Amino acid sequence: MEVESLEIKNITKKYITKSDEVMAVDNVSYKFLSGKFYAIMGHSGSGKSTLISILGTLEVPTSGSCIIGKKDISNLSDEKLSKIRNKNIGFIFQNYALDPNLKSYENVILPMYINEKIKKEDRKNKAIELLKYVNLEARIEHYPRELSGGEQQRVAIARALANDPDIILADEPTGNLDEKNEEIIFDILKKISISGRTVIVVSHNNNILKYADVVLYMQNGKLGVKNEG
Amino acid sequence: MKGNSLKEISLKHLFKKENALFITIITILILIIYVLLTISNLVIDYYYSMNRYNYLARTLIVEKGDKSEKDLDDISNIKHVVANVSNKYYNEFFAPILERDEGQLAIGAIINKKDLKIVKGRSPENLNEIVIPVKFCPYNEFDIEKDKFINGNKLIGSTFTIKSDKSVNYNLDHDDPKYLEMMDKRETVTLTIVGTYDSTANLVEADTAFATIKTIDNLKSPYHGGHGVIDSDGNSIFYNDEYVDRMIRVDSYKNLDYVKNELTKQGFDFWEAMSIDLMEFLTILLVPLVVSIILLIVTFVLIKNFINKKLNNRHTTLGLLKAIGYTNKDIKKLEFTENIIITLFCALVSFIIYFIVYLVVTKNFLAIFNYYSFTVKIPLFLITVLLIFIIIFIKVINNRVTHNILKQNVMQLIKED
Numbered sequence: 026m027e028v029e030s031l032e033i034k035n036i037t038k039k040y041i042t043k044s045d046e047v048m049a050v051d052n053v054s055y056k057f058l059s060g061k062f063y064a065i066m067g068h069s070g071s072g073k074s075t076l077i078s079i080l081g082t083l084e085v086p087t088s089g090s091c092i093i094g095k096k097d098i099s100n101l102s103d104e105k106l107s108k109i110r111n112k113n114i115g116f117i118f119q120n121y122a123l124d125p126n127l128k129s130y131e132n133v134i135l136p137m138y139i140n141e142k143i144k145k146e147d148r149k150n151k152a153i154e155l156l157k158y159v160n161l162e163a164r165i166e167h168y169p170r171e172l173s174g175g176e177q178q179r180v181a182i183a184r185a186l187a188n189d190p191d192i193i194l195a196d197e198p199t200g201n202l203d204e205k206n207e208e209i210i211f212d213i214l215k216k217i218s219i220s221g222r223t224v225i226v227v228s229h230n231n232n233i234l235k236y237a238d239v240v241l242y243m244q245n246g247k248l249g250v251k252n253e254g
Numbered sequence: 255m256k257g258n259s260l261k262e263i264s265l266k267h268l269f270k271k272e273n274a275l276f277i278t279i280i281t282i283l284i285l286i287i288y289v290l291l292t293i294s295n296l297v298i299d300y301y302y303s304m305n306r307y308n309y310l311a312r313t314l315i316v317e318k319g320d321k322s323e324k325d326l327d328d329i330s331n332i333k334h335v336v337a338n339v340s341n342k343y344y345n346e347f348f349a350p351i352l353e354r355d356e357g358q359l360a361i362g363a364i365i366n367k368k369d370l371k372i373v374k375g376r377s378p379e380n381l382n383e384i385v386i387p388v389k390f391c392p393y394n395e396f397d398i399e400k401d402k403f404i405n406g407n408k409l410i411g412s413t414f415t416i417k418s419d420k421s422v423n424y425n426l427d428h429d430d431p432k433y434l435e436m437m438d439k440r441e442t443v444t445l446t447i448v449g450t451y452d453s454t455a456n457l458v459e460a461d462t463a464f465a466t467i468k469t470i471d472n473l474k475s476p477y478h479g480g481h482g483v484i485d486s487d488g489n490s491i492f493y494n495d496e497y498v499d500r501m502i503r504v505d506s507y508k509n510l511d512y513v514k515n516e517l518t519k520q521g522f523d524f525w526e527a528m529s530i531d532l533m534e535f536l537t538i539l540l541v542p543l544v545v546s547i548i549l550l551i552v553t554f555v556l557i558k559n560f561i562n563k564k565l566n567n568r569h570t571t572l573g574l575l576k577a578i579g580y581t582n583k584d585i586k587k588l589e590f591t592e593n594i595i596i597t598l599f600c601a602l603v604s605f606i607i608y609f610i611v612y613l614v615v616t617k618n619f620l621a622i623f624n625y626y627s628f629t630v631k632i633p634l635f636l637i638t639v640l641l642i643f644i645i646i647f648i649k650v651i652n653n654r655v656t657h658n659i660l661k662q663n664v665m666q667l668i669k670e671d
């Protein structure tokens with residue numbers, strides 16, 4: 026069963042700086058389906074992060090439209106976009122972006138604070154469940170500095186799953202990790218996609234090809250499909 | 255976003271080692287500002303209390319000059335003049351209390367009954383009756399200690415014995431045998447305490463009792479305040495200006511100018527029994543005020559740098575909050591909560607230290623203020639204004655810095671560390 030979770034139509038993103046104009050994303054259209062693992066590859070500067078930002082509603086495209094679920098999110102207010110990010114999208118970053126002052130489970134709770142659907146008393150249990158899901162039940166009370174890079178990234182994945190989003194966006198999630206940890210992370214991301222979510226992962230690394238259902242390629246802001254499996 | 259959750263997150267960020275220095279410095283600065291505000295407040299309070307509430311501030315001394323006694327008597331007809339008596343009642347009569355070692359009593363004349371606020375008992379009516387302050391300290395101002403204050407109410411009905419100067423000729427040389435004999439033969443007078451009055455309303459010294467004019471006449475030597483002069487024939491004669499000038503009292507401070515105008519119109523020379531020079535007062539006030547403003551500016555600069563540094567060290571966290579669905583408003587609120595908690599914590603700690611110091615100092619070292627029936631007050635109004643200023647400042651700085659950070663590309667913010 027293939028359900029469309031995210032669609033972009035004729036997306037263009039132009040960065041205008043004092044010295045020049047950069048067409049970071051150039052007229053890109055694509056439909057992402059739930060339950061699939063997408064890999065986005067491409068050279069540095071080809072526009073991968075920019076595309077992820079647009080998919081994640083962090084950047085507004087210069088032109089084109091973006092449809093999440095069945096909603097066109099172009100022209101929505103900061104407040105509405107924030108709500109979509111909170112409920113429908115989970116982000117994973119190369120540097121994990123954990124709050125160093127919060128314990129693992131507290132980092133996972135962070136997105137739940139502003140989700141009125143999760144009751145206050147359920148938050149911690151839910152966070153612990155998610156940490157178990159990424160095999161970190163032994164690190165629940167640890168601070169980020171007490172965790173290895175791979176473990177930190179798994180906390181970040183648990184956090185991305187906090188509000189049960191349909192879409193997981195990961196920008197080079199294994200960029201700082203060794204091969205063994207990379208496999209662990211990709212395995213988890215794969216598991217997440219199999220559970221029915223759309224997982225979109227930007228990576229430089231060919232190892233991802235083993236996991237990806239679809240491999241997309243970016244070049245000079247244009248998106249191409251390399252392999253649709 | 256619910257306030258509770260905000261505080262929960264904020265508190266996790268707060269009391270960390272890197273904030274300890276900031277907390278310490280701000281606490282000390284705010285503490286010093288509290289103290290300076292207390293001093294400023296004290297100066298202002300003292301100025302206004304002295305000028306407005308002390309009856310001396312509405313007392314004028316009118317010189318006799320070439321005016322007739324009738325002219326002087328007619329001053330009573332000026333509107334708002336409530337007393338018009340000889341100037342000999344201006345100075346209190348000082349006498350050692352015979353029952354008390356080093357005890358001293360100053361006795362003032364009641365020239366206008368309304369000037370005294372009776373707390374317990376009644377006002378003196380008969381000869382040798384006195385009222386004393388509720389917080390009574392029958393000692394010379396150079397001898398004050400906190401345990402010398404007595405509850406005046408408990409003394410009502412009891413008596414003090416002093417010596418009257420009535421028969422002493424102060425115009426004689428102090429080694430004149432006649433003078434020494436007079437001193438020896440001074441009459442003993444027993445004063446009965448019939449009530450207490452509120453000395454704080456008038457800012458009268460705590461050793462001051464009040465009695466009727468008749469009682470004062472019975473105590474004071476007619477030569478008191480006089481001095482010898484040489485007349486045109488070369489003879490030494492006694493001259494006492496206290497007895498020829500008049501002391502008049504106005505019903506309230508706000509009518510003082512009116513009465514002064516009338517006196518000037520009628521050609522009288524006069525002077526105010528007590529007034530503090532406004533310029534002098536402003537100079538005294540300026541010092542603590544200017545220093546506290548400078549310290550406040552320093553505090554503001556430190557708070558600004560602290561917020562700036564803290565937020566700019568947290569690009570990743572701020573970007574992340576944005577990515578996981580916090581609105582700009584949420585993030586501003588979150589950071590504001592954090593900054594305000596930390597600063598108000600400093601303000602609270604300062605206040606606790608300040609309050610303890612206040613209690614210790616006022617109870618133990620400021621007996622002299624109590625002696626002058628003056629209380630050092632905690633400047634709650636100024637402190638409130640100060641805190642409101644700080645809160646507004648933090649709000650503005652916090653929102654500006656957060657806004658500038660959140661303007662940037664979120665992905666880029668998260669990448670930075």
Ligand SMILES: Nc1ncnc2c1ncn2[C@@H]1O[C@H](COP(=O)(O)OP(=O)(O)OP(=O)(O)O)[C@@H](O)[C@H]1O
Nearest residue numbers: 040042047049068069070071072073074075076663
């Ligand atoms: N905020 C910005 N302002 C101006 N130009 C930008 C901005 N963000 C990205 N760009 C430019 O847009 C282009 C695409 O950048 P992007 O970060 O999307 O590339 P990328 O494929 O993610 O590269 P990398 O693999 O190095 O992360 C680059 O040329 C970059 O310089």
Ligand SMILES: [Mg+2]
Nearest residue numbers: 073074075196
């Ligand atoms: Mg990138």
